Amino acid sequence: MLTLNNVEVIYNDVILVLKGMSMEVPEGKIVGLLGSNGAGKSTTLKAISGLLKPEDGEVTDGSIEFMGQEIHHMDAADIVRLGIFQVMEGRRVFEHLTTEENLIAGGYTRREMNLKPDLEMVYHYFPRLKERRHQIAGYLSGGEQQMLAIGRALMAKPKLMMLDEPSLGLAPLLVMEIFEIIQRINKEQGTTILLVEQNANLTLAVADYAYIMENGRIVLEGKPEDLRENADVREFYLGLTEVGQRKSYRDVKHYKRRKRWLS
Amino acid sequence: MDLFIQLTLTGLTNGAILALAALGFVLIYKSSDVINFAQGEFLLVGAYVIFAMIAQVGLHWTIGMVLTLLIAVLLGVLVERLVLRPLIGEPIISVIMVTIGLSSLLRAIVSTIWGNQPKSFPPFIPSQPINILGATVGADRLWALVIAAVMLVLFNFFFTRSREGIAMRAVADDQQAALSMGISVKKIFAWAWSIAAATAAIGGALVANIVGVGPELAGFGLRVFPVVILGGLDSIPGAIVGGIIIGLLEAYTGGYIGQGLNQVLPFIVLIIILMIRPYGLFGQEIIERV
Numbered sequence: 001m002l003t004l005n006n007v008e009v010i011y012n013d014v015i016l017v018l019k020g021m022s023m024e025v026p027e028g029k030i031v032g033l034l035g036s037n038g039a040g041k042s043t044t045l046k047a048i049s050g051l052l053k054p055e056d057g058e059v060t061d062g063s064i065e066f067m068g069q070e071i072h073h074m075d076a077a078d079i080v081r082l083g084i085f086q087v088m089e090g091r092r093v094f095e096h097l098t099t100e101e102n103l104i105a106g107g108y109t110r111r112e113m114n115l116k117p118d119l120e121m122v123y124h125y126f127p128r129l130k131e132r133r134h135q136i137a138g139y140l141s142g143g144e145q146q147m148l149a150i151g152r153a154l155m156a157k158p159k160l161m162m163l164d165e166p167s168l169g170l171a172p173l174l175v176m177e178i179f180e181i182i183q184r185i186n187k188e189q190g191t192t193i194l195l196v197e198q199n200a201n202l203t204l205a206v207a208d209y210a211y212i213m214e215n216g217r218i219v220l221e222g223k224p225e226d227l228r229e230n231a232d233v234r235e236f237y238l239g240l241t242e243v244g245q246r247k248s249y250r251d252v253k254h255y256k257r258r259k260r261w262l263s
Numbered sequence: 264m265d266l267f268i269q270l271t272l273t274g275l276t277n278g279a280i281l282a283l284a285a286l287g288f289v290l291i292y293k294s295s296d297v298i299n300f301a302q303g304e305f306l307l308v309g310a311y312v313i314f315a316m317i318a319q320v321g322l323h324w325t326i327g328m329v330l331t332l333l334i335a336v337l338l339g340v341l342v343e344r345l346v347l348r349p350l351i352g353e354p355i356i357s358v359i360m361v362t363i364g365l366s367s368l369l370r371a372i373v374s375t376i377w378g379n380q381p382k383s384f385p386p387f388i389p390s391q392p393i394n395i396l397g398a399t400v401g402a403d404r405l406w407a408l409v410i411a412a413v414m415l416v417l418f419n420f421f422f423t424r425s426r427e428g429i430a431m432r433a434v435a436d437d438q439q440a441a442l443s444m445g446i447s448v449k450k451i452f453a454w455a456w457s458i459a460a461a462t463a464a465i466g467g468a469l470v471a472n473i474v475g476v477g478p479e480l481a482g483f484g485l486r487v488f489p490v491v492i493l494g495g496l497d498s499i500p501g502a503i504v505g506g507i508i509i510g511l512l513e514a515y516t517g518g519y520i521g522q523g524l525n526q527v528l529p530f531i532v533l534i535i536i537l538m539i540r541p542y543g544l545f546g547q548e549i550i551e552r553v
Contacts, residue, residue, distance in 0.1 A: 051443055080445030092440035094433045096547055101423075105433040108426055109445035156444060 001027040001192055002048065002084075002160060006062035007072070009040075009047050009216075011055065017043045019216040020062065025160065030186050030193045032203040032224075034237060035213035041196045042089055044213070045162050048194075049086040050076035066160070081109050083159035087152075090168060091145040095138030099129055099148055102137050106152030115155065122151040125181055143174040150178070154185065161185070162194040167202065175199070179206055200237035204228055212237070268398035270518040271511065276404035278510020279411035283466035284483055285490040285502035286418060287459030293497045294431045294455040296355055297347075300362040302463060303484010304369035309335055309464025310471035310480050311373050317387050324387035328468065335464035339457030347452060370481055381477030388472050407469045414462060415503050422499065431455060435497070489529035493536050495546025504544065 002025040009018035018040050025031045035041045046052045047059050050071070064072040071079055094102050103122055107115045123130035126147040132140060137148060146166055153161050163182065167175040183206050186193050197203040204210060204224040212220040212233065220233065227233050288302045312334050316327030346365060350358050390403040422428040434441045434451045442448055470480060490509050494501025509529045517525035536543065 049443060051439065054439055054442065075447075076442050077445045077447045080443075086443050088440055088443055092437055092443075094436040094440065096436055097429065097432055101429050101432070104426060104429050105441070105446065106444050108430050108433075152444065 001025055001067060002194070003065045004044070004048070004062070005065070007044075007047060007059060007064060008061035009043055009052065009057055010060050011057045013058075017057070017216055018047065021213075021217055022062075023211050023218055023221070025192060025194050026209075027159075027192055028186075028190055029208040030183070030195060030206055032207035032210035033194065033196045033213060034198070034200050034203060034210060036198065039213040040216040041213055042164055043216075045086055045164055045194070045196055047072065048079075048162065049084055050074055050079045051086065077109070080156060080158075083157075084162065085153045085156045085158035085160070086162045087149050087164060087166065089164040091142070091149045093137040093140070093145045093148050093152075095136070097137055098134050099137055099140070100133045102148055102152055103129075103155050106155035109156055118155050118157070122154050125154070125185065126151055143170055143178070146170060146174075146178060147181075150181070150185075154189070158191060160192045160194065162196070164196045165198065166195075167197060167199045175202065182206065200233070204238075265397045266518060268396050269400070270514040272395065272398060272400040272404065274511035274514030275507060276400070276407045276510070277513065278507035279408045280466050280469050280506075281483070281486060281490050281510055282411050282503045282506025283414060283462050283469070285487050285494070285506050286414060286499065287462040288487050288491055289494075289497060289499055289502045290418075290431075290455050290459045290462075292491075293435045293499075295347075295358075295452055296435065297358045297362065298496075299459065300359065300484070301342075301366035301369060302459070302487055303481040304366045304373075305335070305338070305460045305463035306467040306470070306483050307373055307478070307481040308338065308369055309460075309467030310476050311377050311467075312464070313468040314382065314384055314471055314476045315377075318382075318385055327387070331464050331468060332461050335460040336457040339460035340453050342460070343449075343453040343456045347456070348449060351449075366481070366484070370478065374478055377476075379478055381475055381479070384471050384475045386472050388469075390472070401473070403469075403472050407473070410465065410469065411503070411506075414465070415499070418499050427454065486529060489533040492533050492543055495543030497547050498543065498545035501543055501545035 004021055004023050007018050007021045008016065010016050021040065021044055023033070033041055033044065043057065046055070046057065048064055052058060059072040063070055066082060066084060069082070071082065094105060097105065100119065103119055104115060107118060128144055129147055129151055132144060137145065140148065150163070150166065166178055166182070170178070179202055182193060182195070185191050195203055195207060204227060207224055210221065210224055210227055211218050212227070220227065220230065228238070284302060284306050287305065288299055291297055291299045309331060313327055313331045316322050316330055317324055322330070342365065346361055347358065350361060386403060388403040388406050390401045392399040393402050393405065422432060430441065430446045431451050431454065434446060434448055438448055467480065470483065486509070490505040491502060493508060494505025509532070512528055512532065513525040516528050
C-alpha cells in the first residue's frame with residue numbers, strides 16, 4: 001500500500017536526516033516503526049504526509065508511493081484527500097475549540113455534508129469524548145486529548161493512519177487502553193496503521209511487522225516474534241538482559257555492538 | 264431625557280458601524296494572528312467604490328452594493344496573494360509592518376483616483392427622520408444597526424456551525440495541525456481577508472451614506488483599536504460589544520461634556536483596559552494545563 005524507496009530528506013538545505021530510508025506498509029496491517037530520539041521517525045512520517053515544507057525540509061532523493069501513486073511532491077492537503085492521515089506527536093488538539101469542533105475539523109476533507117454518523121462512530125470508540133463533547137479541548141486531560149487526536153483522524157476516514165508516539169506522556173493504563181482501541185480500529189474499520197513509537201514492548205505486542213530505525217535508516221526489520229528474540233533488540237529496546245548472569249566488563253561495553261548499527 | 268435618548272441612538276449606530284469594521288479586524292487576527300493596520304483603508308476603499316457606483320456611474324444602490332462587495336472580496340484575495348503569501352513563514356511582525364505599508368498604498372490609490380476633497384453623497388438608504396421615544400434619528404442610522412446585528416448572527420453561525428468557519432479557528436489555533444488534516448492554510452487566509460474587506464466595505468458604505476466620503480474616513484481604522492482591545496482581539500461578540508460601548512461613550516461625552524474629549528476618551532478606555540484586563544472583555548485567555 002505504502003512504499004518508501006531510498007528516501008533522503010534534507011532540512012534547511014544542509015542537514016541530512018533521512019539517509020536512504022526504505023520500508024513498506026501492507027494494506028490492513030499494523031506496522032511499527034521503532035527508534036530512539038532523533039532517529040528520524042517523525043521526519044519519516046512528515047515526509048509521507050507532506051508536512052516537511054513548513055519546516056523547510058525536502059525529499060531530495062528516492063520515492064514515496066501510495067497505492068501506486070507517487071506522493072512525495074504533493075501538497076499536504078491532497079495527500080490527506082488520498083487517504084493518509086498523520087496524528088502528530090504531542091496530540092496537538094485545537095485548544096480553544098470544543099471536542100466536537102475538533103472532530104469536525106478532522107473531517108474537513110470529507111465530501112459528505114452530514115458528519116453525524118461519523119461523530120457517533122468516534123464516540124462509539126471513545127465514549128469519554130462524548131461526555132466531553134462541548135468542553136473546550138484545551139482543558140481535557142492528556143489521555144482524553146490523545147483520544148481526541150485519534151478521533152480527529154477517524155473523522156477523515158483514512159485508508160492509512162499514521163500515529164506519532166501516541167503513548168507520549170500518558171499513564172501506562174491509559175496507554176494500554178489506547179493501544180487496544182488502535183487495534184480495534186484496525187480490525188473493525190480496516191484502517192492500515194503505521195505506528196511510530198519509542199515503547200518497543202507495546203509496539204511489538206500489537207504490530208504485525210516492525211522496523212527499527214537508527215540515524216536516518218532502517219537497521220533491522222522483521223516479525224515481532226523474531227525481533228523479540230534478537231539480542232540487540234532485547235538489550236537496547238526492551239531493556240532485557242540475561243537475568244542472574246554475571247556480567248563482564250566486556251558485555252557492558254555494548255557501544256561496540258551499537259556502533260556496528262550506526263555505521 | 265430627550266438628549267439622552269438621542270445620544271444613545273447616535274452612539275448605538277456609530278458603535279454598530281465601528282463594530283462592522285472591527286469584525287473584519289478580529290477575523291484576520293483570529294485566523295492568522297496578524298494585526299491589520301489597513302482595516303480603516305478597506306473601509307475607505309469600500310466607501311469610495313460605492314460612491315463611484317452610485318453617484319458617478321448612477322447604478323441602483325442594490326446593484327452598487329453587490330458590486331462593491333465583489334470588489335472588496337477581490338481586493339481581499341489580491342492582498343492575500345500578492346502581499347501575504349510571499350510572507351508565509353516570516354515573523355508575524357514583518358507581516359504587520361507590511362499592513363502599515365498597505366494602508367498608505369490604499370490611501371494613495373484612493374486619493375489619486377478621487378482626489379482629496381470630501382464629497383457629499385446622495386443618500387441611498389432611506390434616511391427620513393424617525394421618532395423614537397421623543398428623539399429623532401435618521402432611518403439610515405437604524406439600518407446600520409440592523410445590518411450590524413444581522414452580520415453578528417451570521418458570523419457567529421459561520422464560526423460555530425460551518426466546517427469552513429471551524430477550520431478557520433483551527434488554523435488560528437495550530438497551523439501545522441490544521442495542515443495535517445487537509446485544511447489549506449492559504450485558502451483560509453484568502454477567506455479571512457476577503458470577508459474582512461467585505462465587512463469593512465459594508466461599514467464604509469454605511470458611513471458614506473451618513474456623512475459623505477472623504478479621506479478622513481480612514482481615521483475610522485484608528486478607532487477600531489480601542490474597540491477590539493476592549494472586546495478582546497480574537498472575539499466576535501467582543502467586537503460588537505466593544506463597538507457599541509465605544510460608540511455610546513463617544514456620544515455621551517460629546518453630548519454631556521463637550522466635543523473634543525469624545526475623540527480622546529476611547530483611547531483612555533483602551534489604556535485602562537490594558538491595565539486591568541489585557542486580553543479584553545471576551546478575549547481568549549491562554550490555556551495552561553497544569
